[in-house]
Amino acid sequence: MNERLTIEAIATDFLIIGGGTAGCAAALSFCESSASGSVLIAEKAHIKRSGCLAAGVNALNAYIVPGKTPESYVDYARADAEGIVREDLLITMARGLNAAAEKLEALGLTMLKNPDGTYAARGTRNIKINGENIKPLLAAAVESQPRVTVLNHVAVIDYIVRDDRVIGAYAIDLLKPVLYVLTASATLCATGGASGLYKPNNPGFSRHKMWYPPFNTGAGYAMGIRAGAEMTTLEMRFIALRCKDTIAPTGTLAQGVGARQVNASGEIYEQKYGITTSQRVHGTVTENREGRGPCALKTVGITAEHDEQLQRAYLNMAPLQTLRWLESGETPSVRNVEIEGTEPYIVGGHTASGYWVSTERETTLKALFAAGDVAGGAPQKYVTGALAEGEIVGKAALRYTASPPPAADLAEAESLRVALEQTLRRSDANDTTDALEAEMQSVMDEYAGGISADYRFSESSLAVADEKIREIARRAEVLAAADTRELAYIFELRERLTLARSVIAHLRARRETRWHSFAENTDYPERDDANFSVFVNSRLENGELKMIFRDLVKVGETYEH
């Protein structure tokens, strides 16, 4: 490897970090709302197949069906999060859900329609689609915009900050030895959330067979934490209930063919525990722990036609599940589909973890916006909610893009280049990135409520987790890379360690159990409304995390910085 890095400086009006769902929507919205102004998308993979939707998606899970209202969607999200939500963020998102769905149809996405032209509902909030090509369609729309430039295969590693204002970001090219200095009048963080903090379901060869993309490493959160942004609700972890081994979605089985959760005796247990997202996970965990597992979705007895439709549906979103059914001969009509909880993720599109933002989705760092999985306070976004937030930011960014992008400090870029080249030349590293990642995942699993701990933790176990994560973070300062891809892996590990520390601090601060499994504190096993009907927020100050408790933002209220 050539250990020399070349610096390339690019100035743009609107920098978008991450060309996933929210990032693509923001680019399109900016171009629609402005007559001029350039957009630069910095994407770690390629926007055609990057982010959560690389494989496709099974349905649009956030849509206001006839007879429902944006307000009723907010009611659902609030109830599912046991009250810890920002009403202002949820309502502005919910009002954009249907327009986002219509936009997808205009881009060419196949939607199932009723005879009267309305979209065919699946349950009370979902609509039926063929989502296999959702990401290529979004990417093609973005690429057809002449004012948008896409830098693919580029990993953003840090913000450029001047006087509490974000003026761009540093990035490394994964395919060639280039360090980019990207400056912008406005910046959007749309990197997606974080997987890989905890030991996964299959920690061996299939370690990356996980629900959330293993390539979403929490860069957006970590860069914000380091720069001193206020973050919210990182203690509300997300655990998905999935098909065992393949970690494929269960919603299509539950909603499509009405499969219920049953234990080994065939008893339907889901009603016993409640039906919020966290209660469904908790029910399965409890049934297993108390010896009534394995648990499954009861599919035996469905028709051969159902079997065939399911095989097609899974090819459009999680093709390995279809392979699994066919290679084993155990299709759902003849064998119930076993289910399990995944490792915990930090993902603000499902729970409320992320940047503390204004109603325009501006973070506490000036000129930095957040949308999609990195934006906190608004759970149950799904695809259409991420698109709606991108739409909001694409318009809000115009407030900054009227002025030219600030100039970068090239001396700072030069010292970063020198530091990166040292890592590329290093020969004295004791640890490998992979080994430290596995160690971090074991620590989080055992002491911070992972799968093997049935997602439970205590004050003392979190204290051990914090100490061990800090130690691993120290060792992660001395790692070697043979090329820029390996350099990116080092940054990804450090991002996860930074986020892990914040997650531990948040879990320690919420001394109650409001969401079973998502934040199950064995020292405080009950919900405590008197003390914890608040947001738990944090900000890094002089190397230490300062916890901030903020009031809920209720119906009709708005929060602005």
Added chain:
Amino acid sequence: MSIEISREKCVACGACAVVCPGTLIWVDAAAYIKTPDNCWGCASCVKECPRGAIRLYLGADAGGRGGKLSARRDGALTHWSVEKPDGKTVEITVDSRESNAY
């Protein structure tokens, strides 16, 4: 899970390397995955390959039994092919113009 790329069928066009969301595929005389345990199993590369040279499988540690999944694109149609461990093949064609039934 992971992928295997046939060196015989691969024409080194690099289309798979472009779309891999983990940037895990390298191309010399043929494409190859350097770290198979980093694969997510999304099948983006399988669908992108113009020669049907890439097959997806489920690792034995996640209950895989040796079956292989490949795909061939034909306009709006994707012809999926599952090679079962007993040597038999099952083909399923999916039309992107048709919605999921569920």
